[in-house]
Amino acid sequence: MHGLEGRRPAARSSGTPGRSRRVLTFQPIPARRLWLVYLLLAAGLGGLALRLAWVQLVQGNELLTRARAVQTQTISPLGRRRPIVDRQGRLVALDEERFTLWAHPRYFAFPGDDIGRLRSPLDVARKLSAVLALPMADLVRSLDGRKSGVKLATDLDPETAQRVRNLGISGLDLEAYPQRVYPQGGLFANVVGFLNLERVAQAGLEQSRDRDLRRHEATRSLRRGADGTPLPDGLRAGVLYGDDLRLQLTLDARLQQVAQLALSKQVKQWQAKRGVALVMDVRNGELLALASTPTYNPNKFWSYKPGLFREWSVQDLYEPGSTFKPINLAIALQEKAIDPAGKVSDTGQLTIGGWPIFNHDRKGNGVIDFPTVLQVSSNVGMVQAMRRVKPTRFWHWLHTLGIDSTPDTDLPGAQAGQLKTLEVFRTQPIEPATAAFGQGFNLTPLKLVQLHAMLANGGRLVSPHITRGLRSGEDLATAPPASGLQLFRPEITQTVLNWMETVVEKGSGKGVRIPGHRIGGKTGTAQKAENGVYIPGARITSFVAHLPINDPRYVVLVVVDEPKGGNAYGSTVAVPVARQIIEALLVIEKIPPTRPTAAAAPNTANKPKRT
Template identity: 70%
Template sequence: MARRSRPEQRSRRPSRTSTNRTRSRVVSLAPVPPKRLWIVFLILCTGLAGLVGRMAWLQLVQAPVLEEQARQLQTQRTRPLGQRRPIVDRTGRLVAIDEKRFRLWAHPRYFNLPGDPPNLVRPPSDVVELLAPHLAIPASELLIALRTRSSGIKLGEELDPETAKRIQALGISGLDLEAYPQRIYPQASLFANVVGFLNAERVPQAGLEQSRDSDLVRHEQTRSLRRGADGTPLPDNLAPGVFYGDDLRLQLTLDSRLQELAVKALAAQVAQWKAKKGAAIVMDVTNGELLVLASTPTYNPNQYWSFPTGLFREWSVQDLYEPGSTFKPINLALALQEKAIQPDDRVHDIGQLMVGGWPINNHDKKANGLIDFAKVLQVSSNVGMVQAMRQLDDQLYWTWMHRLGIDRRPDTDLPGAVAGQLKTKEQFMTQPIEPATTAFGQGFSLTPLKLVQLHGMLANDGRLVSPHITRGFRSGAALAPAAPPSGQQLLRPEVTRTVLQWMESVVDQGSGKGVQTPGYRIGGKTGTAQKALNGIYLPGAKICSFVATLPIEDPRYVVFVAVDEPQGAHAYGSTVAVPVAKQIIDALLVVERIAPSKPVDLNKPTKS
């Protein structure tokens, strides 16, 4: 047993060789040379200085540039579309409005469908299958268009918001929807002569769109909204009023219901008499508001390119004509104002007379004998008017014509209104034929609008108002109230009331019988004037017109109708213009709820 244990004990003792090997792996410490420490120190200092320098460069030199780049990434900018304010009539019915439309641009080199790898470019045929149903364009046509070039292909114009939303929901990369406003005129041609239109570049070309351009541009600002890293909007750096919503609307004085009726009645009469054009005006004499300003032929501002440019103007505001017999009540009022004649005076109508070597005769060349001024208007006696106005001094006569503004532009908001033409004071006083022809409404010219203004003066107790078609801007759905009574006093009220009574006799007994309405007192005067061009009267060319005032006991409205160059032997103011005025008056009585002037005798037959 003892012999076996000795070897085991020997094996447990570490060998001398292994111990020596372990001790040989120990490295003895040695001092580091100072030069090496300095090198390490300098390297660390250089790195630290570089970091400090870089930080200083970023913070002090590049800070503005980096801040601007960051703000561009963080800021969402929304540019204004250049929208315009709506236009409505006196009842709030839309006349002009901006609607959002979209253009669709395609970039085939970026075509990619939802779920595709980011670098995959789809062929145009894959996109066409999804896009064609929404554009209502055959897939074959779209495919041809998409193969023309690799980017910037316009596939659609005037897309409505619903269609644009459906296209956007497809999620196709490479399709770009460009939003823009488009001016729409819901009433089509009804107010084209007044409102005008915008061309394809949204530049106003006529009417209120042009004259009130700066007022109709909507208040819009470029919005710059900053967002945080998670997309949360940050309220700082917002310009004042950036979220202000401009909901102003320009309100007109015109009434769509009356305007539509007037346009239809005019168009039918112009067609029946094969005339060149026609116009109708209805004015509130107390404040100058126009309820109707209609003309025909006209155009559709939604498709202005399909019509001749000559239709883009309102001739009742911009064209001059000789008013003829419709000016006779104005002349009689001037003579009464200056007491050159008296209400109960009479004149001797011999049918024809010579003035300065020129013959003047009545339209029917008949003599009417000794007649009063009511009869002068009833039979529209030219000779009787010359006899009456001879009592007024020529210089005073011309002064009154100038004071009435015949030769000045009317004070109105109507675009394009022009001044009339009046002979010089010297011509008027030295040539006897001038005051004679002026007495029955010829030898000078004015616009239909100016004639309506002057008849409004007769109806407004001698106060001259400014005709206008706008009430101003209102917010939201609110409507502006009617303007208060106004006007410059030019004639005595008793003078105008006398003339209105004479005009009432024209409707009761004269050429204005066609507008008689049971229960209502209406005054009026017809006119059939020769048409002049460059100072020379055109053979057979004439303008037939009629002007009415109602109700006579408390005048409120003037109704004017004119038809240019009607054809036919029986074309007169009473046959051409009066029927249109009758339709307008009947509608006006209903729309404005005008009470009858007197009880209606239902058993009495109506005069025709």
């Protein structure tokens, strides 16, 4: 190889006058220069190799992560929840899609506009005003001077959102989100509860069954190509799976509404503090109705006092009074302390341990049998009967029945009752005496209806509950079979039920007499205690009914707290509510008459007695 070392003039050719030819002389390149070029090239290639190794081996994971972040779109779950339905499949709670409308004025354009043309906020406001039902001036004021990220409206329903889409305006963005809706309003609020604005469960089943009500949703990572095309890889197995499960209640919306209306009317009429009505299937413990007043609308929970968000019939304790007398008589029969055909002497008053005990009217009834004890609601007669049961055995039965333990239930917040200690019960005669007529201990209305269900089903203690579990699609769960722990002999409970039937036929429960149907019951009017001290003039009125007596299936309990008026008794306040519920129950559950209609006396023939 030679280089161009220099130039010299070429000799003029003899055959071509006037033209000249250049002659180039090549000189050899020094070896040092070749080696230098070689070393420079080798160093460059070596550097590239080292850099490549560094990128692949050292920075590979970091760069891969950064690339995935650019290529992958992560879609977080919206937190959708499963619906809640009643025993007939009627919707009680569901998620509905709602939208938030965002505006980005720097991108405003109408369909058909030239590329690059930018519409003014006024142009957009003219079209949006009618769709959103908002004043145009307000929309312009919100958009004026803003470039992006302007929230124009929230809580838009799907129909309104579609009308916004149909406008085709560039620069408008609809963000979807689920919203919990309660179609029945306040009908089931006391047991279902609600979600707050951040979709956090705050009360009722929404809170206690929060995990069960959350739909199966997973975070999705969607990979996209260079042009934005979604790629199928990167999705884990099952990530697209969704379920159609619903939580089914045992409650019946029809019966719940009847109970709610009847209870609210009576509470208002008597200016009472509150009230509750429960209907239980005695065979399996299912609650068909649990109506409470006052209540609230879970769709607008922020308008109500937080004290309404708890179901007091499950959490608050009270003295059951005379409605507990049938339970005590069953205990005495089970202990063989009394004879079903026996009698007691009712003198109207007596003294126990220095404490006086009176009947509600302070009158004696003479020597009476046990059906009459219930009919006239004799406190003295009950004390005389329960005196034949040893105090330790009496306390043992109250403890065994679960007075002082939390009921086994799916109702949120259920509380245990209060029972004096065995030592106090054994050494202080006044304690078993007052317990004989349902005072001196506390329980919840839920616990009382559970114990009366035990009388109605032949002596089995069933677990009260309001859910049947999760079901798929439109499928509905059937009622569970009969269950429960056997505590009383069936013949004993049937004897007590027959006695309770006489209360409806001849005593203070006449207000629920329905021609052709055998119904048993017991009224109650108890003093109200607070912090161990009875409140002067404060009462809790109640009534419990069993039907039909020949084949008991349901127990109805109505409790009204602090009704006003001198004539406020279980027979005047609670019985009318129970009657309306029973009439609806007979129709809804298709319970046929058990005897000829003529055999039943008209309901208005006798005036209810006070108890």
